[in-house]
Amino acid sequence: MQVTKIKDAKPYEAKLHWDVSALRLQGLEASKLESFSCSLSYFLPGxxxxxxxxxxxxxxxxLDGQATILTKEGDKEITTELGKLDSCVIGYNEERSVENRTNQVVTMLVIVSNS
Known part of the structure; x- marks a missing residue:
């Protein structure tokens, strides 16, 4: 078993993100997990x-707050609001954007495949 205590989780900079703090919990540089990685992201207001x-x-x-997930179907932009304990899957090569349109911090668990 490989354990990452939250006090020991290492921050990393997520590319193309702004006003977001991210901690790697498992996978990549955090553990020997091979098939996916798991991170905790804090999206500040805006x-x-x-x-x-x-x-x-x-x-x-x-995990907390409300995130706005933007995706596309052809030329149409789709807006989806996710609240506490809501989840979604973003498929292979699916274009997306994430926004915190509220005045509260959004806490999100992010799981990413390694293939």
């Missing part, structure tokens, strides 16, 4: 991430 995609699947679980 924080978010730019439109982007990646060759990885992602699961977002909102």
């Amino acid at each position: 924080g978010g991430c730019n439109w982007s995609s990646s060759p990885n699947e992602k699961v977002y679980v909102v």
Whole structure:
């Protein structure tokens, strides 16, 4: 078993994000987990991430607050609000953006496949 105590979790800078603090809990540099990584992200009011995609699947679980997830279906932009304990899957190469449009911090568990 590999344990990461929250007091020992290492911060990292998430590319294309602003006003976000992220801690790696498992995978990548945090543990020997090979198939995915797990992180905890804190989106400050007004924080978010730019439109982007990646060759990885992602699961977002909102632990506290309300996050706005933007995706696209063809030329149409889809806006989805996720509240406490709501979750979504972002598919392989699916373009998305995340925004905190509230005045409260959004705490989100982010799980990303390594393939």
